[in-house]
Amino acid sequence: xxxxxxxxxxxxxxxxxxxxxxxxxxxxxxQSFFWYRQYSGKSPELIMSIYSNGDKEDGRFxxxxxxxxxxxxxxxxxxxxxxxxxxxxxxxxxxxxxKLVFGTGTRLLVSP
Amino acid sequence: GAxxxxxxxxxxxxxxxxxxxxxxxxxxxxxxxxxYRQFPKQSLMLMATSNEGSKATYEQGVEKxxxxxxxxxxxxxxxxxxxxxxxxxxxxxxxxxxxxxxxxFGPGTRLTVT
Numbered sequence: 001x002x003x004x005x006x007x008x009x010x011x012x013x014x015x016x017x018x019x020x021x022x023x024x025x026x027x028x029x030x031q032s033f034f035w036y037r038q039y040s041g042k043s044p045e046l047i048m049s050i051y052s053n054g055d056k057e058d059g060r061f062x063x064x065x066x067x068x069x070x071x072x073x074x075x076x077x078x079x080x081x082x083x084x085x086x087x088x089x090x091x092x093x094x095x096x097x098x099k100l101v102f103g104t105g106t107r108l109l110v111s112p
Numbered sequence: 113g114a115x116x117x118x119x120x121x122x123x124x125x126x127x128x129x130x131x132x133x134x135x136x137x138x139x140x141x142x143x144x145x146x147x148y149r150q151f152p153k154q155s156l157m158l159m160a161t162s163n164e165g166s167k168a169t170y171e172q173g174v175e176k177x178x179x180x181x182x183x184x185x186x187x188x189x190x191x192x193x194x195x196x197x198x199x200x201x202x203x204x205x206x207x208x209x210x211x212x213x214x215x216x217f218g219p220g221t222r223l224t225v226t
Contacts (some may be wrong), residue, residue, distance in 0.1 A: 043220040104155045
């Protein structure tokens, strides 16, 4: 079992729709959870961080964390073609240096 | 805030030569810096973790004598790929963080070894 699992996609949504990206993790003592966006040929860009159960909203983005189910998701409202990218879920191991474990990413395609 | 730079952004070198990549945190002092490698259509693979003033901690399977990491200050870490070979061609990305804070990534360095 991979430490962090994501559906590779592509997830295709029309412009203006809600895109829902999901991620599960295996280490029950994981502490911090992050969503990064990566455009082709570019480095990852931090979108959201979430540390406690529940929802966290930032603009069009909402991160949801359920530690009991070991599940974290990212919702993108009013999706735009510029949101088309690969979204990486990352989880910190229970160490002192915040080492990130990445999922393989979900490719999102937003069609005009 | 939280800007991380890398230099060079791309480099082409001949097989057998060494290449140095610099990673700088521009607007904060990073206690820890990380080096990743990403091959096409694959996710990021952590190579090593470095803390200022101490030896880097390498991930399993990463040759420490081939990938030399120096974390000279709280704002600068360097990765030297020694005796590069074509299979070392990849996208190398650094990140920097403060304790218990998010990691911020540099723009990456694309290395091509001919």
